[in-house]
Amino acid sequence: MPTFDGRPVIEDALSTAISQGLSAGCSEVEAFASSVRVKQVLAEHGVCSSSKASREYGVFVRVAVGKRVGVSFVNSLAPLDVRDCSRQAARNANMRSEDASWNGFPAARGRSSSVRGILDASVENLEMSDLVESCETLIDASADFHRSVTVASATVEVRDTSRGVRNTSGVNVFSRDAMLSAHCYCVGGKGSRVTPECGEGGASRRTDIDFESLGESAAEIAVLSSKRAQPSAGEFDIVFSPFALGYADGGLVRSILGSALSGENVVRGKSFFAGRVGDRVSSDTLTVRDNPRAAGRCGSRPFDDEGVPTDRTELIKSGVLRGFLWDSSSASIGGARSTGNARRDPWSGALAVRPNNMEVVPSKLSWRELCEDVRSGYLVWACQGGHTSNLETGNFSFVANPGLMIRNGEVVGGVRGTMVSGNMVDLLGKVDLVGGDVRDLGDCLMPSMRFGDVRVYTG
Amino acid sequence: LFSLTAEGNALLDALLRALDSRYSEGLDHVELRGSDLIRTYISMTDSGTDTLMHRREVGHSSRVLNDGSWGFAAADGLRKPAESIAAAERAARAFSTSRRRSEVAALAPVKPVDKAIDKSKGAPLSQVDPHEKMDYLADICKSTVRKEPRVVSCRCEYTEVCGTRTLATNEGTTVRWDVSLVYMKASATGKSGAFLGSGREEVGYVGISWDRLLRKQDPELVAHRLAMKIRHQMDGVSCKGGSFPCVLGPKVTGMLAHEALGHLSEADYFAAGAFNGLAGRQVAPESVTMIDSPRIRDGFGNIRVDDEGVIPRTTVLIDRGTLSEQLTNREWAGRLGTKPTGNARAESFRMPPIIRMRNTYFAKGDMGLDELLEGKKTGYYCGDVRGGESEANSSFQVGIQDCFEIRNGELGNPVRDAAMSGVALRALKMIDGVGSEFGIESSYCGKKGQDMETSDGGPHLGFRKGAILFGGST
Numbered sequence: 001m002p003t004f005d006g007r008p009v010i011e012d013a014l015s016t017a018i019s020q021g022l023s024a025g026c027s028e029v030e031a032f033a034s035s036v037r038v039k040q041v042l043a044e045h046g047v048c049s050s051s052k053a054s055r056e057y058g059v060f061v062r063v064a065v066g067k068r069v070g071v072s073f074v075n076s077l078a079p080l081d082v083r084d085c086s087r088q089a090a091r092n093a094n095m096r097s098e099d100a101s102w103n104g105f106p107a108a109r110g111r112s113s114s115v116r117g118i119l120d121a122s123v124e125n126l127e128m129s130d131l132v133e134s135c136e137t138l139i140d141a142s143a144d145f146h147r148s149v150t151v152a153s154a155t156v157e158v159r160d161t162s163r164g165v166r167n168t169s170g171v172n173v174f175s176r177d178a179m180l181s182a183h184c185y186c187v188g189g190k191g192s193r194v195t196p197e198c199g200e201g202g203a204s205r206r207t208d209i210d211f212e213s214l215g216e217s218a219a220e221i222a223v224l225s226s227k228r229a230q231p232s233a234g235e236f237d238i239v240f241s242p243f244a245l246g247y248a249d250g251g252l253v254r255s256i257l258g259s260a261l262s263g264e265n266v267v268r269g270k271s272f273f274a275g276r277v278g279d280r281v282s283s284d285t286l287t288v289r290d291n292p293r294a295a296g297r298c299g300s301r302p303f304d305d306e307g308v309p310t311d312r313t314e315l316i317k318s319g320v321l322r323g324f325l326w327d328s329s330s331a332s333i334g335g336a337r338s339t340g341n342a343r344r345d346p347w348s349g350a351l352a353v354r355p356n357n358m359e360v361v362p363s364k365l366s367w368r369e370l371c372e373d374v375r376s377g378y379l380v381w382a383c384q385g386g387h388t389s390n391l392e393t394g395n396f397s398f399v400a401n402p403g404l405m406i407r408n409g410e411v412v413g414g415v416r417g418t419m420v421s422g423n424m425v426d427l428l429g430k431v432d433l434v435g436g437d438v439r440d441l442g443d444c445l446m447p448s449m450r451f452g453d454v455r456v457y458t459g
Numbered sequence: 460l461f462s463l464t465a466e467g468n469a470l471l472d473a474l475l476r477a478l479d480s481r482y483s484e485g486l487d488h489v490e491l492r493g494s495d496l497i498r499t500y501i502s503m504t505d506s507g508t509d510t511l512m513h514r515r516e517v518g519h520s521s522r523v524l525n526d527g528s529w530g531f532a533a534a535d536g537l538r539k540p541a542e543s544i545a546a547a548e549r550a551a552r553a554f555s556t557s558r559r560r561s562e563v564a565a566l567a568p569v570k571p572v573d574k575a576i577d578k579s580k581g582a583p584l585s586q587v588d589p590h591e592k593m594d595y596l597a598d599i600c601k602s603t604v605r606k607e608p609r610v611v612s613c614r615c616e617y618t619e620v621c622g623t624r625t626l627a628t629n630e631g632t633t634v635r636w637d638v639s640l641v642y643m644k645a646s647a648t649g650k651s652g653a654f655l656g657s658g659r660e661e662v663g664y665v666g667i668s669w670d671r672l673l674r675k676q677d678p679e680l681v682a683h684r685l686a687m688k689i690r691h692q693m694d695g696v697s698c699k700g701g702s703f704p705c706v707l708g709p710k711v712t713g714m715l716a717h718e719a720l721g722h723l724s725e726a727d728y729f730a731a732g733a734f735n736g737l738a739g740r741q742v743a744p745e746s747v748t749m750i751d752s753p754r755i756r757d758g759f760g761n762i763r764v765d766d767e768g769v770i771p772r773t774t775v776l777i778d779r780g781t782l783s784e785q786l787t788n789r790e791w792a793g794r795l796g797t798k799p800t801g802n803a804r805a806e807s808f809r810m811p812p813i814i815r816m817r818n819t820y821f822a823k824g825d826m827g828l829d830e831l832l833e834g835k836k837t838g839y840y841c842g843d844v845r846g847g848e849s850e851a852n853s854s855f856q857v858g859i860q861d862c863f864e865i866r867n868g869e870l871g872n873p874v875r876d877a878a879m880s881g882v883a884l885r886a887l888k889m890i891d892g893v894g895s896e897f898g899i900e901s902s903y904c905g906k907k908g909q910d911m912e913t914s915d916g917g918p919h920l921g922f923r924k925g926a927i928l929f930g931g932s933t
Contacts, residue, residue, distance in 0.1 A: 041553070042907075045730055047561040050529035051550040054520075054809055057535050071512040075535045085515070092511040095589050099507060128553035136559045152731040152851065153907075187851050191736040192884055196850040233701075250848070269611040270648050272655065348500040348618070349512035388846040388858025390876050392648050392655040397698075397878035397930025399856045416854065419880055421700055421930035457700035459881070459928040 006162035024090035030167035108170035117296030141215030165307030188226035195225035225414030229405035237377035242439035246446030250386035263326035282428035292356035299357025310340035394424035477540035488524035496622035503596035527562035567792035571631035581668030602682035632768035658688030663759035663901035695875035700931030704838035709898030713915030719855035719883035726791035733853035759901035760817035771801025806909035821917030824893025876932035889926035894919030
């Protein structure tokens with residue numbers, strides 16, 4: 001299939017949105033237009049079960065009438081639909097009361113430089129049959145690892161995106177990128193002795209995902225989980241996998257730390273880090289930054305959803321809190337400058353502050369090496385219920401599932417009914433070692449990490 | 460300005476014309492879905508309007524079964540559904556040389572239906588002036604702050620979806636749904652010194668009129684419930700970690716039904732889950748019955764026809780303690796040789812239908828709350844949830860946002876930031892009482908990248924020590 005640039009169509013839609021918004025009496029107009037093409041293969045119960053192809057277009061129009069702001073979206077780039085979208089946004093603005101904190105759309109900050117390695121034609125041109133083959137490789141590797149392992153589910157997906165942002169303050173940017181991602185969930189055993197789903201996954205801007213080792217890794221955790229170990233309660237050294245720390249909303253560091261580092265949450269009184277810039281907030285082993293300029297990474301992007309150029313932002317350096325992430329709105333309230341971290345929720349259209357590419361600076365150690373000198377502890381492969389943590393207080397209490405017991409440096413088996421509880425503020429002071437086995441999880445670059453004296457409860 | 464396609468039937472006609480095209484010839488099964496929806500999102504904070512947004516979305520998708528393999532294609536607009544059939548067929552053909560392809564032998568047969576599903580009686584939500592909605596949300600925010608002065612941040616969000624969805628298959632099924640649903644979430648953060656506490660209230664309805672919504676969710680009552688949650692979090696004691704006897708309120712019981720048991724009863728999860736091999740076996744006391752129903756009073760998961768055109772039926776998952784039926788779509792009912800239960804649902808036209816719960820609940824018993832608490836010297840009462848998650852090995856975790864100590868058979872201090880977990884196969888057997896009061900909660904359930912409207916509920920349930928493990932909070 002030929003590659004699809006989409007730039008002319010997107011630029012036409014942006015022009016129409018701006019001109020129609022101004023015609024509707026708006027004092028300011030911003031348009032965000034995108035085209036996303038997705039191909040996906042899904043496997044269940046060890047076989048490829050379905051495939052999906054889609055192309056999604058859309059334009060968000062945000063307008064201001066004085067200090068009254070309205071938003072609308074339409075899933076079309078056709079001129080008449082975009083016109084209606086701009087008029088609807090204007091109507092919404094006129095229905096609102098004034099927002100006293102409104103400070104206008106962000107102004108252009110010179111030319112937005114591109115980010116290297118985020119568009120690779122070999123990714124963009126992958127065919128569905130290529131994805132089927134990759135999925136088969138992944139399933140084969142899991143199944144060959146041990147006969148007791150079943151691939152409960154697996155996905156291989158390619159997604160290419162074109163997007164542009166334009167506003168009446170001079171912002172006018174466009175970018176394209178493509179991403180390949182794969183996930184595999186294995187179980188060991190059957191029926192009442194089945195293990196939890198043991199997941200592995202990753203994403204890349206190139207066609208360099210090692211599907212075989214990804215399948216083997218998920219299978220290995222399933223096999224280790226199949227051997228039952230008796231958990232004990234107390235305070236232990238715990239090694240967290242990159243998955244447990246960074247995958248989606250359940251990833252402990254991505255979710256709780258990401259929330260506390262949001263400038264929006266600082267100004268809304270919802271961050272436990274508010275007012276603590278310059279303080280020591282973790283052991284000096286930990287350095288965290290948002291790194292959207294990293295070449296070839298999946299969270300890398302040249303500009304955010306307001307068209308503000310992204311930049312590397314130091315958040316925690318050797319344990320000391322250095323700063324927060326901002327979009328233009330929260331930055332104007334907080335007396336800061338946007339760091340290019342505005343992200344638009346596709347359903348609500350609301351902008352929120354999100355890390356682009358949250359990077360925990362790694363060492364060179366694998367999770368196995370982090371386990372080596374643990375006399376008695378646990379390896380948490382995933383945090384079941386991590387998403388129910390209280391993001392404001394930092395309190396968490398999740399099930400280590402898959403959770404594995406470490407004895408004398410060896411993973412000896414899986415545990416059931418084991419809860420890990422604590423508070424992120426305390427946990428950060430207990431970072432003992434950071435691994436080097438970095439996973440690109442789409443919006444964060446996460447290695448495994450080891451924490452000391454973490455509270456574990458058992459039934 | 461945004462307006463819906465004048466006639467829902469025009470949407471259906473476009474699909475039917477495509478089904479007549481040459482593209483659908485030779486395929487085992489062809490299913491076309493169309494959608495023309497306007498989503499209104501309003502967010503109000505204690506300091507004013509945050510967002511007012513309208514989202515117009517028109518599109519269609521094709522799902523085909525070709526030589527035993529599924530292919531799916533989605534596209535914006537309605538202009539070229541025949542092309543999406545061809546795209547779905549190409550997607551299915553990608554498996555033609557696969558050595559690891561699934562082969563769907565046959566879908567469970569169903570009688571083709573021709574249905575028009577109407578929305579609510581009364582004035583449509585979409586015709587209510589947005590100012591009225593903004594005022595309603597603002598009242599909740601202001602009232603919450605007034606009732607609990609330690610609230611530093613309050614946000615009330617309103618999402619309304621109105622329009623038409625359609626389904627047409629090459630078996631002759633045609634369905635047109637008039638869609639009208641609303642989901643509201645109010646959340647607040649309290650602060651006292653360095654301590655922060657948070658709480659939230661969520662409700663969702665299908666086919667409700669604006670007037671009835673106001674009667675059901677009076678802003679003062681919503682604000683009262685939210686303010687009390689903040690107060691309990693701010694004034695609460697920390698949760699002790701370990702296993703304790705407990706009583707779960709209807710919302711938590713519902714979460715247990717959904718997370719711990721409902722997902723494992725979905726046929727696509729059943730085979731690789733902890734229930735495999737236990738059908739027909741006693742898994743709970745005889746007092747325990749669990750149901751997934753397509754229609755209950757105020758159910759957010761209410762449906763009259765599922766997204767494969769199957770008339771749904773009430774499904775008993777646990778029948779007086781015995782593990783009973785699985786939830787199926789046509790593919791899995793075909794594999795199992797059973798009658799489909801009508802649980803195929805799709806988040807939007809962009810996604811293929813998959814097996815989803817509807818309204819999942821424990822049937823009520825005959826014990827009062829006092830009776831359930833009686834005899835529990837030390838433990839916890841869990842009143843409301845902050846999300847949850849299940850796993851294949853029947854492990855469940857539920858975050859608790861409204862929790863109280865149980866002391867000598869009575870409710871004691873509120874408890875902050877509690878979370879509970881357990882292994883369903885063990886916990887079910889340790890239920891020591893089923894209450895007579897019934898309640899439900901509404902939420903969106905996530906599965907395979909799709910969010911779906913569901914309700915969960917039940918009566919109070921009592922558990923002996925050893926069933927539920929509590930994670931401690933600081």
